[in-house]
Amino acid sequence: MFRKRKCIGVGKQMETSTGKAQNTSITLEVLRERVDNMEDAEVIEYQTQNNKIFVLIFIGTLIDKARLNEAVIEPLRLCNYENIAACISVSKITNISTLEEAEKKLMLGAILLFDTIENQWCSVDLKDPTGRGIETSETETILYGAKDSFSENLEQNISLIRRRLPLTALKSEKFTVGSLTKTKIVLMYIEGLTNPDFISIAREKIKSVDFDQILDSSQLAAFMEDHNHSVFPQFQHTDRPDVCAYALGVGKPTILVDNTPFALNAPINFFHLFQSPEDYINRWIVASFLRIRRYVSFMLSLLMIPLYVALTTHHYQMIPLQILFVLVETRSQLPLTPFWESLIMLVTLEVIKEASLRMPTKSGQTLGVIGGIVVGQAAVEAGFASQVLIVLVGISAIASFLVPNYLMTKATTLIQFVLLILASFLGVMGIFMGIILLFAHLNALTSLKQPYFTPISPFYGKDWLDLFIRGPLQWMKARPEALHPLQKWRYSRRR
Amino acid sequence: MKHKHTKILFVIFVNMIVLSGCSPIKEKNLIEEIAPVTFWSIRKGEDENLRMSTLIPPLVKEKKRLLTVQVDLLKEGMKGFNLKYYRELKVGQLRMLLISEEIAKEGISPLIDTILTDPDISKRLYLAVVRGNFDEYMNNQLKMQEDLDYYLYRMFKHYDNQGKLTIINLHQFMKTLHSPAHSPLLPVFEASEENFQYLGTGIFNNDKLIETTNYMEEQIFQLIDNDHFLKYFAIRDLSIVLGHVKANVHLNMDNTYSELKLNVQLNGRLDEIAREHKLLTRDELSRFESEIELYLEKQTIKFLKKLQKNKVDPLQLRKYTLRPFSKPLNGREWSNRWERMEVKVDYDLKIQPLTDTKN
Numbered sequence: 096m097f098r099k100r101k102c103i104g105v106g107k108q109m110e111t112s113t114g115k116a117q118n119t120s121i122t123l124e125v126l127r128e129r130v131d132n133m134e135d136a137e138v139i140e141y142q143t144q145n146n147k148i149f150v151l152i153f154i155g156t157l158i159d160k161a162r163l164n165e166a167v168i169e170p171l172r173l174c175n176y177e178n179i180a181a182c183i184s185v186s187k188i189t190n191i192s193t194l195e196e197a198e199k200k201l202m203l204g205a206i207l208l209f210d211t212i213e214n215q216w217c218s219v220d221l222k223d224p225t226g227r228g229i230e231t232s233e234t235e236t237i238l239y240g241a242k243d244s245f246s247e248n249l250e251q252n253i254s255l256i257r258r259r260l261p262l263t264a265l266k267s268e269k270f271t272v273g274s275l276t277k278t279k280i281v282l283m284y285i286e287g288l289t290n291p292d293f294i295s296i297a298r299e300k301i302k303s304v305d306f307d308q309i310l311d312s313s314q315l316a317a318f319m320e321d322h323n324h325s326v327f328p329q330f331q332h333t334d335r336p337d338v339c340a341y342a343l344g345v346g347k348p349t350i351l352v353d354n355t356p357f358a359l360n361a362p363i364n365f366f367h368l369f370q371s372p373e374d375y376i377n378r379w380i381v382a383s384f385l386r387i388r389r390y391v392s393f394m395l396s397l398l399m400i401p402l403y404v405a406l407t408t409h410h411y412q413m414i415p416l417q418i419l420f421v422l423v424e425t426r427s428q429l430p431l432t433p434f435w436e437s438l439i440m441l442v443t444l445e446v447i448k449e450a451s452l453r454m455p456t457k458s459g460q461t462l463g464v465i466g467g468i469v470v471g472q473a474a475v476e477a478g479f480a481s482q483v484l485i486v487l488v489g490i491s492a493i494a495s496f497l498v499p500n501y502l503m504t505k506a507t508t509l510i511q512f513v514l515l516i517l518a519s520f521l522g523v524m525g526i527f528m529g530i531i532l533l534f535a536h537l538n539a540l541t542s543l544k545q546p547y548f549t550p551i552s553p554f555y556g557k558d559w560l561d562l563f564i565r566g567p568l569q570w571m572k573a574r575p576e577a578l579h580p581l582q583k584w585r586y587s588r589r590r
Numbered sequence: 591m592k593h594k595h596t597k598i599l600f601v602i603f604v605n606m607i608v609l610s611g612c613s614p615i616k617e618k619n620l621i622e623e624i625a626p627v628t629f630w631s632i633r634k635g636e637d638e639n640l641r642m643s644t645l646i647p648p649l650v651k652e653k654k655r656l657l658t659v660q661v662d663l664l665k666e667g668m669k670g671f672n673l674k675y676y677r678e679l680k681v682g683q684l685r686m687l688l689i690s691e692e693i694a695k696e697g698i699s700p701l702i703d704t705i706l707t708d709p710d711i712s713k714r715l716y717l718a719v720v721r722g723n724f725d726e727y728m729n730n731q732l733k734m735q736e737d738l739d740y741y742l743y744r745m746f747k748h749y750d751n752q753g754k755l756t757i758i759n760l761h762q763f764m765k766t767l768h769s770p771a772h773s774p775l776l777p778v779f780e781a782s783e784e785n786f787q788y789l790g791t792g793i794f795n796n797d798k799l800i801e802t803t804n805y806m807e808e809q810i811f812q813l814i815d816n817d818h819f820l821k822y823f824a825i826r827d828l829s830i831v832l833g834h835v836k837a838n839v840h841l842n843m844d845n846t847y848s849e850l851k852l853n854v855q856l857n858g859r860l861d862e863i864a865r866e867h868k869l870l871t872r873d874e875l876s877r878f879e880s881e882i883e884l885y886l887e888k889q890t891i892k893f894l895k896k897l898q899k900n901k902v903d904p905l906q907l908r909k910y911t912l913r914p915f916s917k918p919l920n921g922r923e924w925s926n927r928w929e930r931m932e933v934k935v936d937y938d939l940k941i942q943p944l945t946d947t948k949n
Contacts, residue, residue: 324596407621412682412710416740419626419683426622433620532599539595 153206187220249353259340273309279353312352326506329542331360346580362545383564396495401518409522425481434519626683633690642667694799713761722781753817756791770921773902833861883937
């Protein structure tokens with residue numbers, strides 16, 4: 096009989112297998128043992144001009160080999176000094192004393208240098224800088240404005256933000272999470288501006304993450320979120336440095352995760368999910384119109400299909416007469432009730448949407464055509480769906496894409512299904528109940544312990560200038576009150 | 591705490607779904623299973639009962655047809671329709687109620703009360719009186735015009751918003767019916783095999799139709815009470831048509847309510863003259879205006895006298911007896927005074943000067 100074994104955490108298991116790493120002093124033998132069976136690991140012994148022997152240990156695939164030769168090996172061979180570390184022309188050299196430290200540095204792209212005479216270990220940072228360059232954001236595309244976006248390189252991402260905010264007050268605290276991945280996390284904030292409560296909450300939350308793999312910022316967000324079971328994102332995921340700079344500037348901390356092009360901004364509110372960087376580029380009237388259009392689209396994508404089901408199932412009285420005649424005529428030959436008809440069409444649409452995302456771009460286009468024709472025209476002709484519903488599903492699908500936040504778009508779909516079920520049972524009353532529950536839920540949510548439905552509840556009147564509309568920048572004299580920044584005013588000179 | 595919330599939400603959700611299936615009478619409103627009707631036409635049947643007709647809404651490849659039942663009670667008719675047709679007829683979209691002139695003359699309160707108590711029927715139901723056989727007209731027209739009921743509804747809706755015809759809905763009718771000394775109004779149409787045309791405004795005494803305005807009276811009524819505007823004001827006796835006539839009406843009653851002064855300022859243009867006139871000078875135009883004014887004064891007095899004689903007040907003149915610190919006259923008192931009131935009418939017509947008039 097198989098029996099469940101008592102589960103041991105991955106980190107703990109590794110600790111037990113490797114011994115108490117943090118207390119063990121570094122020896123060449125132990126390190127040789129550690130890199131044993133690693134094909135890309137190299138342990139090389141060299142002799143300097145004054146006959147000193149030094150040992151280099153590194154992982155070949157993680158380091159910049161050209162720089163290793165020109166900045167470390169060649170200078171060391173020609174070295175005449177007593178202290179061989181002084182010969183190396185690399186800025187980042189640190190002395191190390193524990194095995195744990197040595198292992199960590201080695202695996203993050205540093206070389207370990209052992210001075211056999213002095214019996215001193217040091218690490219030289221020679222991380223291979225190759226990776227994706229700075230490219231245009233594909234998830235948050237805008238027509239005007241900066242085109243650069245974050246990449247998987249953490250240092251590069253930090254520099255993109257620092258270029259926008261050249262301040263010594265812009266602090267970046269480094270953390271490491273994930274017992275297997277050892278992912279570097281950087282918490283950025285502007286000292287003296289960002290509310291210290293936010294910083295300490297974020298710091299505590301990052302420190303409390305105890306998991307083996309943190310491969311993406313979304314995974315980190317999942318551990319840091321106050322409400323895991325909500326469909327609403329409580330962090331703003333963005334790959335745009337300008338968005339991060341703006342968030343930092345108004346008093347929010349930003350979290351960057353190594354090997355992830357998406358940064359996390361918090362605390363956010365529900366209405367942040369409808370804001371786009373383009374709002375601050377367009378003229379304020381145009382930007383306000385675009386923003387209102389986004390809210391309307393969100394409501395349309397949420398309510399259109401449930402309303403169709405509610406009206407055609409329960410409240411025929413509410414349908415305008417001419418539309419009613421068209422509906423009666425188109426629906427009279429369908430075998431399915433409005434609920435099943437809508438459910439099937441929505442599920443099919445979701446399948447097509449998901450498939451087009453996963454498929455290569457060229458195949459995706461074919462899928463779009465097939466989806467459009469088969470699901471649209473053929474379904475109507477075959478008598479599975481009414482033309483009116485196809486039109487509504489189309490409008491609702493397009494409207495859902497107007498919300499700039501992709502995670503929000505997905506959440507909308509899920510809420511739409513719940514409202515659909517309520518509408519089929521209780522009609523318009525069900526939809527209203529659903530919306531009331533939705534608002535109650537939104538009101539109960541928090542992001543980094545701050546209310547999610549602010550500035551409506553709790554009410555912050557001045558923040559409404561940048562809520563449903565994007566007011567003129569000249570009028571937005573104060574930073575958002577809801578964020579309780581330490582510096583309230585956005586202008587530096589007294590007016 | 592989180593689990594507690596989840597449990598509460600779960601209970602609410604389950605309740606909502608379960609409760610919806612617990613209604614003692616399950617009313618199914620799936621639009622493909624019902625037939626929402628838009629109008630009822632009611633006329634006197636044989637003996638003392640009612641003859642109700644309605645048009646069933648269309649389905650694909652199904653011809654529209656008029657359903658007629660002979661019943662004693664209105665709701666019995668509703669049941670009768672359902673027995674005759676395979677889809678359940680629903681009255682939630684009932685927009686027009688056409689009542690025959692014979693029934694209207696006998697009193698429409700029982701019908702209106704039945705309609706009013708039905709929660710499914712909207713208060714924005716248009717009411718109209720029909721002279722002649724509407725069913726015959728419908729049957730005849732259906733061959734040529736399938737969506738006739740819908741176009742009829744659009745006509746009511748159009749004139750409801752912009753005036754020119756008297757259009758009354760159930761709510762407005764009930765409001766005037768239950769206001770003391772106010773006479774309800776309804777439009778009167780004439781239906782024949784080929785035609786369905788607006789005749790004028792039907793004036794009610796309580797719930798009984800007692801008078802229908804004639805051509806001239808209707809125009810005067812539209813000007814002085816309904817919209818104060820007429821696009822075309824045709825005066826047949828003078829062979830002229832005035833266009834875009836706007837009326838500014840001033841009513842004045844003396845303190846003893848023995849005299850009513852009606853001052854009407856008309857502004858319009860001369861659209862058509864079917865007789866020879868020399869209107870090229872100011873004096874001639876002024877003489878012409880006086881001629882029209884005199885004619886209108888005479889016609890208006892005649893119309894008002896007729897109302898007085900019939901003891902009806904469709905113009906709702908009683909409201910002018912409301913004075914500061916005193917209530918308006920009660921229904922009976924107003925009725926007595928209105929009957930004996932002396933009416934003075936003064937028209938002041940201003941025809942927009944033609945460009946080629948000489949000074």
